[in-house]
Amino acid sequence: MIAIHNSKTGFHPRWISYCKRKNIPYKLVSCYDNDIINQLKDCDILMWHHNHLNPKDLIFAKQLLFSLDQSGKIVFPNFNDGWHFDDKVGQKYLLEAIDAPLVPSHTFYSKKEAILWANNTSFPKVFKLRGGAGSVNVKLAKTKQDAIHLINKAFGSGFSYYDPKVNFIERWRKYKLGKTNFYDVIKGGLRFFKKPKFSIINGKEIGYIYFQDFIPNNTFDIRVIVIGKKAFALKRMVREGDFKASGSGNMQFAKEEFDERAIEIAFETSRKLKAQCLAYDFVFDENNKPLIVEISFGFAVEAYDTCPGYWDESINWYKGKFNPQEWIVDDLINKI
Ligand SMILES: Nc1ncnc2c1ncn2[C@@H]1O[C@H](COP(=O)(O)OP(=O)(O)O)[C@@H](O)[C@H]1O
Numbered sequence: 001m002i003a004i005h006n007s008k009t010g011f012h013p014r015w016i017s018y019c020k021r022k023n024i025p026y027k028l029v030s031c032y033d034n035d036i037i038n039q040l041k042d043c044d045i046l047m048w049h050h051n052h053l054n055p056k057d058l059i060f061a062k063q064l065l066f067s068l069d070q071s072g073k074i075v076f077p078n079f080n081d082g083w084h085f086d087d088k089v090g091q092k093y094l095l096e097a098i099d100a101p102l103v104p105s106h107t108f109y110s111k112k113e114a115i116l117w118a119n120n121t122s123f124p125k126v127f128k129l130r131g132g133a134g135s136v137n138v139k140l141a142k143t144k145q146d147a148i149h150l151i152n153k154a155f156g157s158g159f160s161y162y163d164p165k166v167n168f169i170e171r172w173r174k175y176k177l178g179k180t181n182f183y184d185v186i187k188g189g190l191r192f193f194k195k196p197k198f199s200i201i202n203g204k205e206i207g208y209i210y211f212q213d214f215i216p217n218n219t220f221d222i223r224v225i226v227i228g229k230k231a232f233a234l235k236r237m238v239r240e241g242d243f244k245a246s247g248s249g250n251m252q253f254a255k256e257e258f259d260e261r262a263i264e265i266a267f268e269t270s271r272k273l274k275a276q277c278l279a280y281d282f283v284f285d286e287n288n289k290p291l292i293v294e295i296s297f298g299f300a301v302e303a304y305d306t307c308p309g310y311w312d313e314s315i316n317w318y319k320g321k322f323n324p325q326e327w328i329v330d331d332l333i334n335k336i
Pocket residue numbers: 103126128132133134135136137138212213214215216218220221238243244245246281283293294
């Protein structure tokens with residue numbers, strides 16, 4: 001039997017309707033229950049598309065899932081998919097350790113070493129917090145002075161995961177493009193006075209700094225998602241006058257948009273990581289070589305419904321609609 005976390009968001013509704021339609025035995029559980037482990041005694045599988053912006057999830061989702069994983073239950077996401085979720089610092093070491101083509105990434109844990117590095121490197125560089133999505137915690141350090149300013153903050157007052165100004169500007173941009181309503185802009189204004197709960201729980205990002213080499217002239221990034229032996233992809237155009245693509249809302253889907261080398265790298269990396277489900281963001285360097293920017297087990301649901309097909313591990317293309325959430329269920333059942 002499959003246990004599915006009872007939620008109306010993320011992958012859950014699709015998992016539930018697939019189980020219903022296929023008569024796959026399942027039960028709904030709340031992962032927040034104190035006796036959740038006991039409730040799972042009669043289940044082989046737990047599926048929980050936890051979210052880094054959900055204040056409850058981010059406190060303990062990894063701990064619950066990996067406890068079950070270690071005890072021998074099948075879980076989604078499992079340890080290999082999920083320990084590095086929303087943790088670009090973790091991903092740097094992981095991808096370096098397996099020789100994956102990660103954009104050269106630099107982390108420092110003392111101000112002295114960070115400044116020494118800044119004095120001896122070239123600019124621009126891309127500054128990131130370890131967590132965050134939709135480009136909210138990513139910015140360009142154009143000069144050494146920008147970098148020093150960021151370093152002082154990282155080892156001084158620290159950064160918040162939620163920057164009301166960045167958030168407001170993004171809402172305004174989306175409103176002007178007709179991608180959101182005015183109510184959303186007002187909500188962004190109110191956020192100057194009341195921070196979201198997830199950012200209060202996360203506390204300050206302090207005591208480390210993370211930079212990536214800036215890979216110039218990318219007008220898009222591509223996201224390749226590998227689930228088991230299948231992959232599909234999405235191209236995201238950068239925001240106007242900006243280098244950041246993720247969260248822009250401007251997307252392309254046609255097969256011709258995707259460099260097959262990126263699909264191959266994604267498959268190979270997933271094999272090395274023994275991952276069930278991982279999304280890879282790529283940019284392309286001056287020699288047009290695909291480089292990984294970050295990885296994530298979770299991804300938006302509806303956006304990928306427009307994908308016209310998918311690839312197998314030999315990079316054969318299968319045209320037609322598909323439902324990746326159903327693939328996840330099938331893959332987990334095959335592991336029982
Ligand atoms: N090192 C880099 N060089 C050039 N562009 C980058 C680099 N890192 C990220 N980007 C751009 O910024 C966007 C957001 O970065 P990313 O690390 O994927 O953060 P997020 O987790 O918010 O999606 C990417 O979609 C990409 O367009």
